[in-house]
Amino acid sequence: MSTLRMTSDLRRQLILGAAKRCFARNGFAGTTTKSVAAAAAISEGLLFKHFPSKAALYAEILAEECEADPHLAHLLGQEPSTGTLVELVKGMVRHFMQISDGPDEEEAQRLRLMTTSHLDDGEFARILYAKVGNLIGPIFTNSLDRAVAAGEASRIGSEPLNLFWFAHHTVLMAALTRLPVIPCLAYGNVADLERQLCEFILRGIGLNETAIVSHLDRQLSRDPGQSVIAESA
Secondary structure (H helix, E strand, O other), rough: OHHHHHHHHHHHHHHHHHHHHHHHHHHOOOOOHHHHHOOOOOHHHHHHOOOOOOHHHHHHHHHHHHHHOOOHHHHOOOOOOOOHHHHHHHHHHHHHHHHOOOOOOHHHHHHHHHHHHHHHOHHHHHHHHHHHHHHHHHHHHHHHHHHHHOOOOOOOOOOOOHHHHHHHHHHHHHHOEEEEEEOOOOOOOOOHHHHHEEEEEEEOOOEOOOHHHHHHHHHHOOOOOOOOOOOOO
């Protein structure tokens, strides 16, 4: 690797470190590219050579945090299988439900930012969707292929990655309805919500009832507090 390349990579990491401090102190709305550049002791023009916008910078930070999550690293290291697919769906459901249930206001603000992006220019949402799709999409689609080959799922449509996004959007919207202090929708029996959401999604992506009962029971009983996907919002 050339010295120039190493210098560029190091500069990128310095910018990300400065941006993390700025976002932690001032939030997304209160942080500007000018303030990040000042914190990194570079010009704003040089910052834009590495990151074209504030949204791209923030999305990169979230993607790095996601990749560093040990539960996600465990999932990505698994062999594609029906069990891995169920573990992925269960983790995604649990993560989004914890956002609306838990005290982590930073996670809640990220969820609001993602939602606002859909109503604005969509830049942040597009960048984050691309990063999440590249990171998690392969293990989802490969595991779904294995489930079909094992007779535990039926093929639905010709675009298997769409099924991942349908699942993602389902839990995203479910979390949004419960984000306000007074939920927009109570969903009735909240204690049963996680399992009901998992079963709904697993049926929707083609798993048969026998596979759902077998693998989901095993996943829910193995570690009732574990969250697999830390940053899918």
